[in-house]
Amino acid sequence: MNNGFLILTNGVSAPVADVPVLPMAPFRQMVLDAVLNGGARVAAFFVLPPENGGESRLIAVLAAPQQHQILVASGVIENNCYPAFTTECPAFHWFEREIYEQTGILPQDHPWLKPIRFQPAADGTAPAPGVTDYFQLQGDAAHEVAVGPVHAGVIEPGHFRFQCLGETVHFLEIELGYQHRGLEQLLLNGPVPQTPHWIETAAGDSSIAAATVYQTLIRGLSPDLPPEPESAGIWRAIMLELERIANHTGDLGALAGDVAFLPTASYCGRIRGDYLNLTAMLCGNRFGRSMWTAGGAALPIPASAAAVLRSKMDELRGQLNNALALMFDTPSVLDRLENTGVVTTADAASLGLVGVAARASGLKMDARHDFPLPGIPVLETVPHEPVGDVFARAVIRRQEIAASDRRIMDLLGLIREDLPAAPSVWQVPVLQPDRIAAAVTEGWRGELWQVAVTDANGKFRRFKIVDPSFHNWAGLAMALRGEEISHFPICNKSFNLSYCGHDL
Amino acid sequence: MTEICQGKILLYWAISSAAALVLSPLLIGVINKIKAFFAGRRGPRLLQLYWDLAKYFRKDRLYSSTTNWIFRLAPAVSLTGILLALLLLPGGTQPSPVFFDGDVILFCYLLGMGRLLTVLAALDTGSSFAGMGAARELTFAVLAEAALLGAVGYLVLHTGSLSLSHLLIGAQLNGGQLDCTAMVLIEFALMIVLLTECCRVPVDDPETHLELTMIHEAMVLDYGSSDLALVLYGAALKLWLFASLVVLVLLPLPSVGMTGNLILHIAGVFAVAILVGVFESIMARFRLLKLPLLQAGAFGSTMLAVLLKIIFTG
Numbered sequence A: 001m002n003n004g005f006l007i008l009t010n011g012v013s014a015p016v017a018d019v020p021v022l023p024m025a026p027f028r029q030m031v032l033d034a035v036l037n038g039g040a041r042v043a044a045f046f047v048l049p050p051e052n053g054g055e056s057r058l059i060a061v062l063a064a065p066q067q068h069q070i071l072v073a074s075g076v077i078e079n080n081c082y083p084a085f086t087t088e089c090p091a092f093h094w095f096e097r098e099i100y101e102q103t104g105i106l107p108q109d110h111p112w113l114k115p116i117r118f119q120p121a122a123d124g125t126a127p128a129p130g131v132t133d134y135f136q137l138q139g140d141a142a143h144e145v146a147v148g149p150v151h152a153g154v155i156e157p158g159h160f161r162f163q164c165l166g167e168t169v170h171f172l173e174i175e176l177g178y179q180h181r182g183l184e185q186l187l188l189n190g191p192v193p194q195t196p197h198w199i200e201t202a203a204g205d206s207s208i209a210a211a212t213v214y215q216t217l218i219r220g221l222s223p224d225l226p227p228e229p230e231s232a233g234i235w236r237a238i239m240l241e242l243e244r245i246a247n248h249t250g251d252l253g254a255l256a257g258d259v260a261f262l263p264t265a266s267y268c269g270r271i272r273g274d275y276l277n278l279t280a281m282l283c284g285n286r287f288g289r290s291m292w293t294a295g296g297a298a299l300p301i302p303a304s305a306a307a308v309l310r311s312k313m314d315e316l317r318g319q320l321n322n323a324l325a326l327m328f329d330t331p332s333v334l335d336r337l338e339n340t341g342v343v344t345t346a347d348a349a350s351l352g353l354v355g356v357a358a359r360a361s362g363l364k365m366d367a368r369h370d371f372p373l374p375g376i377p378v379l380e381t382v383p384h385e386p387v388g389d390v391f392a393r394a395v396i397r398r399q400e401i402a403a404s405d406r407r408i409m410d411l412l413g414l415i416r417e418d419l420p421a422a423p424s425v426w427q428v429p430v431l432q433p434d435r436i437a438a439a440v441t442e443g444w445r446g447e448l449w450q451v452a453v454t455d456a457n458g459k460f461r462r463f464k465i466v467d468p469s470f471h472n473w474a475g476l477a478m479a480l481r482g483e484e485i486s487h488f489p490i491c492n493k494s495f496n497l498s499y500c501g502h503d504l
Numbered sequence B: 001m002t003e004i005c006q007g008k009i010l011l012y013w014a015i016s017s018a019a020a021l022v023l024s025p026l027l028i029g030v031i032n033k034i035k036a037f038f039a040g041r042r043g044p045r046l047l048q049l050y051w052d053l054a055k056y057f058r059k060d061r062l063y064s065s066t067t068n069w070i071f072r073l074a075p076a077v078s079l080t081g082i083l084l085a086l087l088l089l090p091g092g093t094q095p096s097p098v099f100f101d102g103d104v105i106l107f108c109y110l111l112g113m114g115r116l117l118t119v120l121a122a123l124d125t126g127s128s129f130a131g132m133g134a135a136r137e138l139t140f141a142v143l144a145e146a147a148l149l150g151a152v153g154y155l156v157l158h159t160g161s162l163s164l165s166h167l168l169i170g171a172q173l174n175g176g177q178l179d180c181t182a183m184v185l186i187e188f189a190l191m192i193v194l195l196t197e198c199c200r201v202p203v204d205d206p207e208t209h210l211e212l213t214m215i216h217e218a219m220v221l222d223y224g225s226s227d228l229a230l231v232l233y234g235a236a237l238k239l240w241l242f243a244s245l246v247v248l249v250l251l252p253l254p255s256v257g258m259t260g261n262l263i264l265h266i267a268g269v270f271a272v273a274i275l276v277g278v279f280e281s282i283m284a285r286f287r288l289l290k291l292p293l294l295q296a297g298a299f300g301s302t303m304l305a306v307l308l309k310i311i312f313t314g
Helices: A024-036 A090-103 A183-187 A195-200 A204-221 A230-258 A262-283 A304-328 A331-337 A345-351 A355-360 A390-412 A468-479 A485-495 B007-039 B048-058 B069-087 B103-125 B128-159 B164-169 B177-197 B225-248 B254-282 B288-313
Strands: A006-008 A041-048 A057-064 A069-076 A081-083 A106-108 A142-147 A159-165 A168-175 A435-442 A447-454 A460-466
Touching: A006 A435, A024 A041, A024 A057, A024 A069, A024 A081, A041 A090, A041 A435, A041 A447, A041 A460, A057 A447, A069 A435, A090 A106, A090 A345, A090 A468, A142 B128, A159 A485, A168 A468, A168 A485, A183 A195, A183 A460, A195 A204, A204 A230, A204 A435, A204 A447, A230 A262, A230 A304, A230 A390, A230 A485, A262 A304, A262 B007, A262 B254, A304 A331, A304 A390, A331 A390, A331 A485, A345 A468, A355 A390, A355 A468, A390 A485, A460 A468, A468 A485, B007 B048, B007 B069, B007 B225, B007 B254, B048 B225, B069 B103, B069 B225, B103 B128, B103 B164, B128 B164, B128 B177, B128 B288, B164 B225, B177 B225, B177 B254, B177 B288, B225 B254
Parallel strands: A081 A106
Antiparallel strands: A006 A069, A041 A057, A057 A069, A142 A159, A159 A168, A435 A447, A447 A460
16 A cells, blocks of 8 residues: 555654655555555655755645554656645645645645634735635524634633534634744754754643653754663653643643533643653753753753652552542533543544544544654553544543553653753754654644655755644544534633744 | 611611621722632732722822713712612611612612623723623623512512512521521522622623623723722622622511611621632633523522422412
8 A cells, every 4th residue: 555655764864865756646656545544644744845956845744543653755846836735635624725825736626724823924925814715604593703812811812713502513613823933934944052042932731741752853854863772762752751741730620620620621631741751850941952962962961860750650640530539520511521522533533533522522642652662662452442522532531641650650660760861951953964854752732743855965854843733633624513602611621722832 | 768767677678788888898808808818818808998088089080082971980889789778678677767669679789780881881982891881780780689589589488578678588498498498598589699799700701801801890891990999889888788688688687677787788788798708719600691590590490499389389
């Protein structure tokens, strides 16, 4: 089935010339066949501009979880347009809108082609954010509720349009882009000393996941880097799980807060801070920023930190379990969460959802299981729930907190020696020219992909970041169909997607 | 229609009214302290609402250009309605000096007048949140009003009086099991009415910042400064008012005398606030579309009380 694709593994590069170049029609057929019938899913889908004249190419990076393979192929774009993939497979919907917005290349017959980030077009014109066409519901009893981009509370900007009949939402349309910073353009011709920082702040709550993927990618593109001590990868994996526990704890607390169940909201708010402080204990920053450089850890981590971390984890475990048990044992809370905001397995698969949302809708996927990082133990079991409601997303988070806790304890057992600091934190890796690499890991929201293509000088010719939120915003819109509008906050919180990670 | 009785009645009524005016913001403080206790936090100060009111009264007013005089009138009318309704309440076991047959209907409509103006003001802002809040407020208020009138209906049967003061102070238990059963049903209904009218969990969440889930709060989002102070003070007084209904139905305790019952009235109001705080701490808010079941349950329980009364006492 995978004949015709270049097969990569996580974080291992290949010459860009090895990427198959096909005419558009067979390329489209092959990619759609792999996604619709072959069990693959789209990880990244973007345009690679020509280097020295010639045609632009459409690059598809597919994840084939059963085979633990990353499939890459490219199709030649002629006349600045190609037949849209979305018509056959909705998972391409957002990617094709992005392609049209970034390059002006037209996906023909795309059903709803409009900007996703309102970024300046190639000709310099920039549309005003949020000003575009929206679906509308006609009729005397229909009403439209517009929320945002400025929200109550300290949250990121996004615009939500609800088409309602009474309390029932018939359609929710989400427009983002208010946080577009031009990150992908900024990364071109890198790496430079600031590159790791930019990557980590693509979505600041997933800094550790982003840094982990980036380090994997850099090591794949730069085989001359001196090997890291074994414990560097293990500590990164531990920090990744700490990030997951802290964010899941915060999310469950916020979910409790949104249904006005105060005890869990307060306790989880505090306990999340305690877990963030564990990350700070390891690297000096609560979000794990600037910890990893091309040469390894920026600060040394003594082996004795493992014992300290272990004892603190033991201390927090009971408190967190109590706070969560309080919430999950209260019938009035369960009544709010159950059968609210359902995304069916079929819808989740068709939209290409990833991460917590996908697992809650019955899709068994986790990059730590499907695409393990070099040197890190594979995640053995992937929890998943069949229903796809808010409750399932909450339960998955609760299970993942417990699983991450166990995983940290296992990983701590592998720490044998002190991790020394890297020789220079400003070291910029020298990358091999004309290579392509893709790397992925499971951040707390879901799989986070980075794909890099280097030019003849070993600089980034294209750097693609695909945040899990990029896939999952469509899932939130789907969850609201036919749902009560007053349930939007808990549906939203159960996904808890990133705005800046999407907007880049 | 009104008649002024002896000085003693006047004194009790003056004390209980003054207590309502001065102490009602403290009820909110008590609820918040209880909630903070359950959440393991220190919480805002007991007197926080007093400070907030003082702050809001000092602030400049700012109005959206889409609003007109209705929006500015509503907080004052709403507060006036609540203050007038307060005058009809007895002080402990002494009836209010302002009473007449059927004033209980006036009581309901005084509160209804405030609600009408608040709803119109919400529509006046043109905000979709306020519009949704107004629709929800009316839906649930209608149902809660039915439960309140159901409870009143039972008390009319029980006491043979049509005035609020005498309904409430004459509602005491006659010692029979039937009265006990009916009283539990009535208290349940009045508590639901309180939670609905005063926008407390599980009906509404006064703490939330989520406009899409709000009922009452969504209607008053556009208010600031002294208008907001009136709204908040009105809400505190309303809580006092409905807590008084819950308490007064249970009074008098014959052994403690009139002064004792007045003290019990005021203490009972705070006990209700504590109860509300405990409710809010141990349960989540209900689904919006399930709330009518709650209020229908309250109405049903009052009807059950009425039925029991009719069947067993003829």
